[in-house]
Amino acid sequence: MIKKLISGAAVLAALTTHTQAQNSLQEGVWRGELKTASAKVIPFNFDVTQAGNKQEIYIINSSERFKVTDVTSKGDSVFIRMPLFDSEFRLKHSGKELTGQYIKHLADKDVPMEFTATPATSWRFFKQPVKSAANVSGRWSAIFGEGNSRDTTVGEFKQSGQKVTGTFLTTTGDYRFLEGTVSGDSLYLSCFDGGHAFLFTAKVEDNNTLSDGKFFSGLTGKDVWTAKRDENAKLPDAYSLTALKPGYKKLDFxxxxxxxxxxxxxxxxxxxxxxxxxxxxxxxxxxxxxxxxxxxxxxxxxxxxxxxxxxxxxxxxxxxxxxxxxxxxxxxxxxxxxxxxxxxxxxxxxxxxxxxxxxxxxxxxxxxxxxxxxxxxxxxxxxxxxxxxxxxxxxxxxxxxxxxxxxxxx
CATH class of the missing domain: 3.40.30.10 (Glutaredoxin)
Structure with a gap:
């Protein structure tokens, strides 16, 4: 009787392992796409790894690998909960591809974005980008917006071959780890950190001018930008923007x-x-x-x-x-x-x-x-x-x- 119970437990364990394997995501680097309301695609890459009897995901942005451990598969459904920013993915695993939604939970509503992902795909924007003689490495004075909403930032990029990494510095912080490419006469950069999805595009007129820039943020965010190469570009002193009111010396709360x-x-x-x-x-x-x-x-x-x-x-x-x-x-x-x-x-x-x-x-x-x-x-x-x-x-x-x-x- 004991042997039969042991044998039955072994069969159940084997079936469970087999089912988990069937439901598991293919290991390795995937390419994901988030679709904005204007049908623009914000791409990013992530790496699926096995950690014991469960899977983990590392979202890749340049040198950053953002670890996500809350990954659950049930039947053909996959649920990925971000460790920060109160957001998640609800997906279907149809064959190899993942399809579904990325959902950002706000105070009074949920904001979903269409999402698809393909395994064994390490390229971000183009499998074979068009060669370009331009090189955007260096420091740029970048202006976002128009009219009274204009905001001066500083772009800093490094280009190796056609791959570009870098960020934009602003008075309130930076756009973190951006990654992309120069293809032909165009620059493409993107980032996804679990809570924020960014896409930057621009025309590379020459080594000193970026024009017709477009910036897409999340589902509906959209702005324009341009940039001029300026190795001396800088922002206001970060210690000069906020102060105590006259008569105050202390903080109290x-x-x-x-x-x-x-x-x-x-x-x-x-x-x-x-x-x-x-x-x-x-x-x-x-x-x-x-x-x-x-x-x-x-x-x-x-x-x-x-x-x-x-x-x-x-x-x-x-x-x-x-x-x-x-x-x-x-x-x-x-x-x-x-x-x-x-x-x-x-x-x-x-x-x-x-x-x-x-x-x-x-x-x-x-x-x-x-x-x-x-x-x-x-x-x-x-x-x-x-x-x-x-x-x-x-x-x-x-x-x-x-x-x-x-x-x-x-």
């Missing part, structure tokens, strides 16, 4: 942590400490880059007398929903410092209301540096993440020197 307990800067843990306050949101990709850095920064400086606290401004004022999103950040990055639910939305005017001593909040993230006396010493707008190369390194060097100087003060 009381918000709830993830357990619902109120936390204030007047609490004992913050007394006589250098304090870093992150104005952030779980929906913000640059905030994720900053949080990844802040975790390591905190481990390095906490014993020397530094505290960090994150103020989360979410898409909703509902505490439970906001907590769920912020908890994903905490778990993803193993955040050791408190993350607080402010109860205010990510609307910049709402954010400014919650901290009335600030003149304004220009963008997310905004980082406030407070000395051991409790006085605000500097306010930094935006964050240049690892996708910006040397700018990321320069920020870390400058930021940590500032911390060292503040710690030396009596």
């Amino acid at each position: 009381t918000f709830k942590d993830l357990d619902g307990k109120p936390v204030s800067l007047s609490d004992n843990r913050f007394k006589n400490k250098v304090i870093i306050v992150q104005i952030m949101g779980s929906w913000c990709p640059n905030c994720m880059d900053e949080t990844a850095y802040m975790v390591n920064y905190y481990k390095k400086y906490q014993k020397r007398g530094v505290e960090v606290v994150g103020l989360a401004y979410e898409r909703t004022t509902d505490f439970a929903r906001s907590r769920k999103s912020v908890l994903q950040i905490k778990n993803r990055f193993n955040v050791p410092y408190p993350l607080l639910i402010t109860g205010y939305t990510s609307n910049k005017e709402e954010t400014a209301k919650s901290l009335p001593m600030l003149t304004k909040v220009v963008g997310f993230p905004t980082t406030i540096i407070i000395d051991k006396k409790g006085d605000v010493r500097k306010i930094h707008t935006g964050f240049n993440g690892p996708g910006t190369g040397e700018h990321y390194t320069e920020f870390i060097t400058e930021f940590e020197k500032l911390t060292d100087d503040l710690l030396k003060e009596k």
Whole structure:
């Protein structure tokens, strides 16, 4: 009888393994396409790997590999839940191809985009791009928008053969890891990080001019842009964009942590400490880059007398929903410092209301540096993440020197 039970269990295990294998995605690099409302395709690549008895996905953008572990197959259905940004894929596995929707969950609605993916496809825009004599490597002054909505940014690209990587730097951060190609007289760049899908196209008139630029963001976002090569292009000082109102020297707030307990800067843990306050949101990709850095920064400086606290401004004022999103950040990055639910939305005017001593909040993230006396010493707008190369390194060097100087003060 025992032998029969063992034999039956072995057969069941074998059948289960066989079924899992049938439902599994083909391992290796895939090419995915997200379709915008204007029928433009935003391509990206991802790598399917086997991790024990389950599969994982790595979304590829230039040198970044964004790990996704919540991958479930059931029959011909595949569900992929992003670890950040409250988004997911609901797909059908028809033969080899995947088809279905990428769904972004907002505060009051869901925004779906059509999605298809093909295995064993490592190219992004073209299998065989058309050769071009142009090379876009270098620094560019790029203008997005028209009229009063014009915004000057800095593009930085590296071209090897026809492959292009790089990013755009803005006053509120960067567009992270962009990847694409120059094909003929055209430039193509894209990025997908689980919450944001970007497509940039432009005509390469010569080595110094990019014209007729189009920028597509998500389902409906659309803008125009142009660029001129300018090795001296730069943005305004990130420490000059936000300040305290006249008469104020200190920051003051009381918000709830993830357990619902109120936390204030007047609490004992913050007394006589250098304090870093992150104005952030779980929906913000640059905030994720900053949080990844802040975790390591905190481990390095906490014993020397530094505290960090994150103020989360979410898409909703509902505490439970906001907590769920912020908890994903905490778990993803193993955040050791408190993350607080402010109860205010990510609307910049709402954010400014919650901290009335600030003149304004220009963008997310905004980082406030407070000395051991409790006085605000500097306010930094935006964050240049690892996708910006040397700018990321320069920020870390400058930021940590500032911390060292503040710690030396009596």
